[in-house]
Amino acid sequence: MSSAVIDRVLGTAEERPAWQERPRLATRIGKVVALLGVCTLIVVPLLVVVSTSLASPDEVTEGGGWVLWPTEPTLQTYQDILSGGTITRSLVISVGITVGGTLISLFGTITLAYALSRDHFSLRRPLLLMVLFTFLFPPSMLPSYLVVKNLGLLDTYWALTLPVAINVFNLVIMRGFFQALPGELYDAARIDGAGELTVLTRIVLPLSKPVIAVIGLFYAVGYWNSFFHAILYLNDSSDWPLQAVLQTVVTQGAALGGNTSDALSDTGALAAPQSYQMATVVVAIVPILVIYPFIQKYFTKGVLTGAIKS
Amino acid sequence: MTNTLSRTRSTGAPPGRRPPGERPRSPWRARLRGQRTLLLLAAPGIVYFLVFHYAALFGNVIAFKDYVPFQGVWESPWVGFDNFERMFQDQAFWQAAWNTVAIAGLQIVFFFPLPLALALLLHSLARGRIRALVQSVVYLPHFLSWVIVVALFQQMLGPTGMFGGDVAFVADVLSNPDAFKPLMVAQIIWKDCGWGTIIFLAALSQVNNDLYESAALDGAGPWRRFWHITLPALRPIIILLLIMRLGDILTVGFEQILLQRDAVGPEAGEVLDTFVYFHGVLGADWGYSAAAGLFKGLVGAVLVFAANRIAHRLGEQGVYK
Known part of the structure; x- marks a missing residue:
């Protein structure tokens, strides 16, 4: 060197x-x-x-299950898994949960964070304590399961979003950001006779785009990556999102189980399922890679580091 | 607050001398009425916490019951501490508890210092561009799901993986019970070591460069500067993170271990969280595993309190005051 x-x-x-x-x-x-x-x-x-x-199935078999650099790259495996079948369906489900869940989470987080950031809100302290207390005693699995069950949310996609809708950490970051906005903005709006709702939508939200973006991305990554709640709350594996389907591949070892391979069976490629597994893994990674630069952009702005310290 | 103050002032009457005949206004309720919008805004979030945190917390009562699903939480018979007695005599529970503490201990020894070391290394890089590039690479694994991380490890170390296929020693790492705990630690290092540097890098960037300069002028070498300037600057954060980790010692990557427990069997791979899942949800032994979950939560809370006390003794800020 x-x-x-x-x-x-x-x-x-x-x-x-x-x-x-x-x-x-x-x-x-x-x-x-x-x-x-x-x-x-x-x-x-x-x-x-x-x-x-x-890589082509033959090349993967030759390489003993892995390839460092494909000699003749082909998109055949992607065509197969994305032309209908389990992977395609679970991918659509994953996108739906991620988008819907992120919107629900952002709504709940923004509204509560705003209310808790207003100094003159009389219930601010008690409610804040109530929220922060849950940090010490996070709900454990069985009681949460019972709540979901008693609300009749089992086997619905609500069960994958509502129980994890608001993350206390994200809430605290959002609240900190709202509080750090200059107080004159609020005063000016008040003099103009604007109500809280107007202040929130017209003044606070436009100024908070960076923090909303980064927290939205965090929620989105969380929804995209989670597989356990699907296994826990959704009985029928044909309703499962991508990560839960991928999980069956991972826990069953190298063999791509019958329930995930209906896209593969007619291609006769089962002899080398490895390339299909890996294509599925890539499909699960790509959205993360796509949004990653956007998340990165905000690290450097110190949106997070400032909040982490407080 | 300022709002109410100005309102009382504008009536002109000093507090306590109300015009006769006027009913004493309840200031608290009157104030809240003016804050109806804020209340409405807070409502969805508060309902969320009440339902999914506080009601769920209340659900822990089934630890003291023989919970039968069709009878519900209320109707199921009380059994006192039976579930806990059974738990303390259960070999499988203690095995799971031991595995949990062992993995957490290995994490504290082998994983905990690594982000600090990597952060110091990154911080010593003068070139901003290269540093940013390395940071982008090392943060990335944090955003991959455990399913993907485990799949990557299989593709590397498994029997059909890059190393597992050729190196006999590697081939059974993923299914060898003795290798399970180190493997769990290795995976968390791969996934979160880079991410863990963020907080240290933030702290390092706060250190005043003049301190280094004057120390260097006074003849302090790199090691002494590190020992007397860098380390004291990082001390509060190191202690804070350590407290949080100690308070969470009974939690070790549930999703990560759930994915790989079956490859090595419960004796090596069961931790408290998977114990609750397999006995409660899959085994339908509700009250019993709720007891295990409650035990875990209580011990965790006690540990946080204790660790925080110790931090205060040491003159540190800790997690809370």
């Missing part, structure tokens, strides 16, 4: 403050190796999954 490469990664002498010693070469090589190692450990598994999904 040449010194120039290391300088490119770690910065040259001119970028270092004058008082800082020039690190020894061994230290600098160690740093670069450590960083490359960490990134490799994360990127390689993802690369193998994508490559395997793009």
Whole structure:
């Protein structure tokens, strides 16, 4: 590894403050190796999954179940799993739950956070304490299950959204953001005779786009990724979202179970189910990759880090 | 508050000397009436917490009952502490409790320091571009679901995986009961080590650079600067995170372990949360597993209180005052 490469990664002498010693070469090589190692450990598994999904079944069989770089990439597996069948159906269900759930969560979080952020709201303290208390005693699985059951929500998609609709952490972040808005805005609106609802929709919401975006993305990722509530609350596996279907593949080991493979059976590709499994994994990852840069954008703005500290 | 103050002032009468004949207004109710919109806005969220948190909390009474689903929570007969007595004599429960604490302990020793180390490494990078790139890569796994993480590990280490197919030692890592606990820790390292750096990086960026400069001018080397400036700056956060982890010691990745418990069997792979799920939901032993869940919740709350007390003793802020 040449010194120039290391300088490119770690910065040259001119970028270092004058008082800082020039690190020894061994230290600098160690740093670069450590960083490359960490990134490799994360990127390689993802690369193998994508490559395997793009390889032809024959190539996957030849490679013993995995491919690092497909020689003749094909989208055949994606065509198969996305042309109807279990994966396609569960994908549509997942999208529905994610969109609907995120809207419900944002509505509940914004309205409550706004009310709890207004200083003159007489019930602010008791309600805030009531909300924060749940942080100490999160509801456990069985009692939650009983609540869902007694409300008659079993086997409905409400069961996947309502019980996890508001996250206390997100609520606190949102409230903190609302409180940090300059008080003059509120005063000015009051003088103009605007009611709370007008203040919220006309003034607070437009100013809070970044925090709403990032918290909405957090909710969306949560809904997209969850599989346990589907297994717990939905009896019929044909109603399951993508992650729950993928879960049966994972827990049943390498064999792609019969209930997930109706898209595959007519292609005769069961001899190499690995590429289908991996294509399903990729389908589950892609939405995350698509929204990830947007989430990233807000980390740098410090929306989160500021809130985490408080 | 300011609102009511100005209103009373505008009546001109000093408080306590009300014109005769006027009924004493209930200030509390009057104030709330003016806040009807705020109440309405708060309502959906409050109903959510009442139903899915407080009613669910109340549902824990079935731990003291022989809960029969068709009789309901109210009608099922009380059994006192029978469920708890049975639980304390149950070998499987103690095994699950031990596995939970063992995995959490391994996490604290092997996972907990890693985000700090990675954050220090990232912080020492002068180049903003490279640092941002590395950060994007290491944060990403946090956003992948456990299903996907486990699938990735299988594709790497499983019998048809990249390493498992060729290296005999690796091939049975995923199904070897002895390797289960380290495997769980390795997975959480892969998933959350990068994400965990965020809070440390935020703290590191707050440290005043002048401190480093004057220390360096006074002859303090990199290690002494780290020991006397960096570490004290991170101390409150390290202690805060440690408290939160200790209070949560009976919680170890439920979804993660649920996905992989069957590969090694309950003796090695059962933790308290999966114990509740398999006995309660799947085994229909409701009261009994509710007792296990309640036990877990109470111990967790006590641990948070205790850890917070210790933090205060050490002169730290802790989670709450």
